[in-house]
Amino acid sequence: MPFKTTSLLAALASCVALLAGCAGTPPPPSQTATSQAAPSSSFQAAVYRLNIGDRVQIKVFQESDLSGDFTIESDGKINYPLLGRVPVSGTTTADLERSIKKGLAQGFLVSPDVRATVVAYKPIFVGGEVKSPGEYPFTPGLTAQQAATVAGGLTRFAAEKYYIQRNASGPDQRFRATPDTFVYPGDIVTIEERLF
Incomplete structure (x- = not known):
């Protein structure tokens, strides 16, 4: 007895779903990849954890008074306008952007556009x-x-x-x-x- 077209399509769809389930979804890259990397791993600025002695540049769009270069001090913090002592050591630049944006959005600016980059690393x-x-x-x-x-x-x-x-x-x-x-x-x- 020949298979109906719909039965054949349903069987194929089940096989595809089963194979996709076996493959699984690759885990997201670890935020701590830098600290746990093998010694031969290349340096990756995107996942680098900021450290004491690094100098970061923070730019807030159309807010020159809130933009500038900041050195991470011995307590792991920077002294940032309006927000005071901001913990930075152990975070990524993306983490820092979120932290500054959140702080500025609490009564200072509406939807601040914040960018953070490392301008000088610890020697x-x-x-x-x-x-x-x-x-x-x-x-x-x-x-x-x-x-x-x-x-x-x-x-x-x-x-x-x-x-x-x-x-x-x-x-x-x-x-x-x-x-x-x-x-x-x-x-x-x-x-x-x-x-x-």
């Missing part, structure tokens, strides 16, 4: 067997090898063993890195001495 520190150890500005995309180059290059005693100490979340994390491992703001990059 990195390069030490060990490099020619000019010290503090250097962070730039997105910087690798451990590039950090050593910025610090004058390796000395003749360098073992070319790179280590990074990172304090993204919780206790300090020190791990063995490769020359191509990406550096994050505030990282301490150390090149060990060669054993003779």
Whole structure:
């Protein structure tokens, strides 16, 4: 007995629905991807968690008095006009935009348009067997090898063993890195001495 067209279509629809259910919906990207990332992961400004020493630029459309650059102070906050001490450390720029927008909308502005960007990250520190150890500005995309180059290059005693100490979340994390491992703001990059 031949199948009716409607029965065949219903059977196909059921199969498609079953396959879609098996595939599932991919989970949304974690907001803490930066702090939990593998050491080799590239720096992503969109999910970067702001930290003490970072400088952010906040722009409020048509409100020059509420726009400017703000450095995150040792208590993890910025001093923002009208709102006072605003907690910033540990948030993303998107979180900061929402926080400022919410604060300004409570009796100050109607539907404020707020944009936040990082204009300067916390510096990195390069030490060990490099020619000019010290503090250097962070730039997105910087690798451990590039950090050593910025610090004058390796000395003749360098073992070319790179280590990074990172304090993204919780206790300090020190791990063995490769020359191509990406550096994050505030990282301490150390090149060990060669054993003779």
